[in-house]
Amino acid sequence: MDCGTCETAGPIQVVKPDVVEVSLTISDKAQSMLADAFGEDRSMALLVGVLSGGCSGYMYDLQIIEETDQSCQEVNINGFRVLVPNASSHLLDGIEIDYVDRLMGGGFKINNPNADSSCGCGESFA
Amino acid sequence: MQTARYFEGHLSVWRGADVLTFIDGLSTNRVVDLRKGECKQTTFTTTTAKVIDRVALFHMGDFVACVSHTPFWDALHAHVSTRILGQDVSIFDATANNEFYVRFGHEQTTPGLHSAKDGVTIGHLESGYDLIVATVGEHVESEENLDSFHEWRIERCVPWAGYEITSKHHALACGLSVDIHPSKGCYIGQEVLTRMISRKKQGRALSIVANDEVQSSEITTQGESRSLAIVRV
Numbered sequence: 113m114d115c116g117t118c119e120t121a122g123p124i125q126v127v128k129p130d131v132v133e134v135s136l137t138i139s140d141k142a143q144s145m146l147a148d149a150f151g152e153d154r155s156m157a158l159l160v161g162v163l164s165g166g167c168s169g170y171m172y173d174l175q176i177i178e179e180t181d182q183s184c185q186e187v188n189i190n191g192f193r194v195l196v197p198n199a200s201s202h203l204l205d206g207i208e209i210d211y212v213d214r215l216m217g218g219g220f221k222i223n224n225p226n227a228d229s230s231c232g233c234g235e236s237f238a
Numbered sequence: 239m240q241t242a243r244y245f246e247g248h249l250s251v252w253r254g255a256d257v258l259t260f261i262d263g264l265s266t267n268r269v270v271d272l273r274k275g276e277c278k279q280t281t282f283t284t285t286t287a288k289v290i291d292r293v294a295l296f297h298m299g300d301f302v303a304c305v306s307h308t309p310f311w312d313a314l315h316a317h318v319s320t321r322i323l324g325q326d327v328s329i330f331d332a333t334a335n336n337e338f339y340v341r342f343g344h345e346q347t348t349p350g351l352h353s354a355k356d357g358v359t360i361g362h363l364e365s366g367y368d369l370i371v372a373t374v375g376e377h378v379e380s381e382e383n384l385d386s387f388h389e390w391r392i393e394r395c396v397p398w399a400g401y402e403i404t405s406k407h408h409a410l411a412c413g414l415s416v417d418i419h420p421s422k423g424c425y426i427g428q429e430v431l432t433r434m435i436s437r438k439k440q441g442r443a444l445s446i447v448a449n450d451e452v453q454s455s456e457i458t459t460q461g462e463s464r465s466l467a468i469v470r471v
Contacts, residue, residue: 113296113359114335114373115251115303121332124250126319164321165263166424168285182324199324229285236424238285 129202136160136196136204138189142211142220146192149176157186157193160209160222162200166236168229170203172222202226239344241370241380242387246400247338248308249371253301254326261295261302264318266409266431268422274299277352277361277369281417282314283427287408287434290314292399292417294369296352296361305361305369307399308333339370339380342390364416365396392461395446402444402458402466410434411468413444443471 115121138146150156159180161173177195184195196204208223224230227237252261262270267280274297282290291310296303306314319329341360346368352361357373367387372378388398397403397413409418409431418431434440447467449460459466 113249113298113303113354113371114332114357115249115298115301116330116332116335121251121330121335124315124319124329124331126322126329127316129320162323163263164260164318164323164325165426167426167429169264169321169426171263171424197324203323231424231429 128199131198132201132205134185134187134196134201134205136187136189136194136206137208138192138194139208139210141213142209143190143192145211145220150192154191154193157195158209159184159195159197160204160207161197162203167231168227168236168238170238171236174220239341240386240390241339241341241378242384243337243339243378243380243382244384245338246307246309247333247336247371248306248311249332249336249338250304250306250311251301251330251332252304253328253330256325256327257302260318260322260325260327261304262422262425264321264426265293266414266418266425266427268419269295270422272297272302275352276350277363278350279363279365279417281409281414282317283409283425283431284317284405285426285430287410287427287430288405289403289407289409289412289414290317290405292397292403292412292414294361294363296359296371303332303359303371305338305371309400310405313405335374337372337374337376337378339372339378340384340387341368341370342366342387366394367396388459389461392446392459392464392466395444395466397444397466398459402468407442407468408434408440410440411442411444440471442468445469445471 159175182197187194206225210221230237265280277296281292291314293306357376361369456467457465
């Protein structure tokens with residue numbers, strides 16, 4: 113097998129969507145839960161990203177982080193830092209971050225106007 | 239033991255820290271734990287579980303080699319490239335540097351592993367045949383057509399790309415249940431396949447049939463006396 117280690121194999125063009133300036137909202141309930149999670153320390157940020165996979169093709173990726181290597185946009189909502197990776201900004205513009213209080217399937221929930229469909233558990237969308 | 243060359247092979251080289259998790263999230267088999275020296279087949283499917291392509295992955299240490307099929311590459315490329323987003327995944331096309339063969343009709347001793355010598359890499363696949371990728375110029379003794387391979391496939395109900403494995407059918411109907419991991423979690427098409435498996439209803443299935451047993455339109459690989467067909471079950 114010649115795997116192109118001698119630079120005989122060209123890179124395959126990968127679709128890179130345009131970076132979109134993201135606007136997003138966080139519901140009151142979600143802000144209350146974030147306040148509990150962050151405490152007084154507002155140096156931490158909520159990273160809202162998208163990964164491939166899940167039943168519908170894209171999965172939300174929510175993390176509380178201090179720093180990230182990813183190229184991100186930062187949105188400040190009522191003192192909460194929200195980071196959105198530029199690579200997935202086209203999928204996240206206009207989202208609402210909500211919190212659903214249920215024994216099963218509860219937790220942060222993304223309402224995404226860009227999603228045509230989502231899977232049953234709500235973690236992935238297309 | 240026989241070896242036959244086929245001309246529809248496609249080789250892409252996938253590099254980056256996120257390659258295995260990326261492929262795992264988009265295909266039917268569990269590949270996230272693939273290790274250097276191992277090979278495994280997995281199937282990319284649409285949200286309706288229709289097949290995009292079945293590929294063989296070779297973990298080569300620094301990268302993953304993906305042997306797919308040229309007629310399906312555009313669809314597979316379109317499927318994956320929009321989903322890389324910010325992940326560490328780069329894909330290179332090494333098809334022109336290689337030739338592709340299948341070896342069959344022998345006892346496999348190390349299924350799931352691959353070996354390499356003098357520019358010839360042999361993947362011992364769980365499907366019961368070997369996939370050989372040889373650097374252009376390396377001689378591999380082989381037949382120039384797949385006739386014997388197709389007869390071998392018919393006797394063992396082994397599907398092949400472009401015959402049984404097409405975008406017309408879902409992965410179970412194509413005979414790719416061996417690629418469908420029962421508990422790996424979500425991937426595109428998983429809900430549909432899991433529902434069919436749990437309800438034991440998959441509509442159609444790959445079967446070995448006598449040549450006069452079914453309508454010719456249902457035959458996917460025609461043999462001398464028996465054939466493969468995707469029939470209603």
